Amino acid sequence: MVTLAASSDAPVVGHPTRDGGQSEVARRILEVAAPRFYREGIRAVSADAVMAEAGVTKVTFYRHFPTKDRLVEAYLETVAAAERAAVASWRARHAGDPAAVLTEYANQLGTQVCGDGFRGCPFLNAVAEYPDVTHPVRVVAERHREWLRRTAEDLLTExxxxxxxxAAVQLVMLRDGAMAAGGGVEPGEIGRALRRAGEAVVRAALR
Structure with a gap:
């Protein structure tokens, strides 16, 4: 399941409009590509297939995304923006209560992992498909994973x-493990297991 950022949080993808806003054509290309990249695998989805489904010409496609990899970067950056926006909303809702933010993350992750169409973490999937650590797609994925660790560190510091x-590294490792535990497990069970394991990490770190 791929969640794209709301319009107010999403980065501008493709070639911007004259006023610097989001081109609807570029947005349409991304909205076609994102679920296919997630569902079928990035390497398995060709630029031609995206063009055909989005109803755009090669000239139009490459004006917005000079390479397919640039479209993949936009896909990951938009998914990352959606996750950052969700965590920001939880931190605002539970201001001064970092434990509640971590609990909400665990609960939401459990629901997501067991949802229809779940195919794992899009960032870990990208890392698997782009082994070169210097590749721009890999850089985007790793940047978001560093954000996850840094956010967890901030909450644990609180x-x-x-x-x-x-402890933040350990929590992100638990999160990655939960991403692989979906089939045949109830969402509530994954959420509870993740919360309990996270609480154990916190208790051990406080000793």
């Missing part, structure tokens, strides 16, 4: 953990 960075 909780008073003395070595929040190490």
């Amino acid at each position: 909780l008073g953990l003395p070595d929040a960075r190490v």
Whole structure:
């Protein structure tokens, strides 16, 4: 399941309009490509297939996305923006209560993992398809994963953990494991397991 950022949070993809806004054609290309990249795999979906489904010419496509990889970058950046916006809303709703933010993340992750069409973490999927750590697509994926670790570290620091960075790495590892636990497991069970494992990490770090 791929969630694209709301219009107010999404980055401008493709060639912008004259006023710097989002081109509807570029947005349509992305909206066609994103679910296919996620569902079928990035390498399996050709630029020609995206053009055909979006109803655009090669000239139009390449004006907005000079290479297919640029479209893949836009896909990942837009999904990342959606996750950042969700976490920001939880932090605003639970201001001063980092434990509640972490709990909400665990609950939402459990629901997502067991949802229809779930095919794993889009960023881990991209890392698997782009082994070159210097490739721009890989850089986008790794940048978002660093954001996950940094956000977890910030929340754990608020909780008073003395070595929040190490615990943050452990929580992201738990998150990655939960992404692979979907089939045949109830959403609530994954959420509970993730919360309990996360609480164990926090308790161990506070000793």
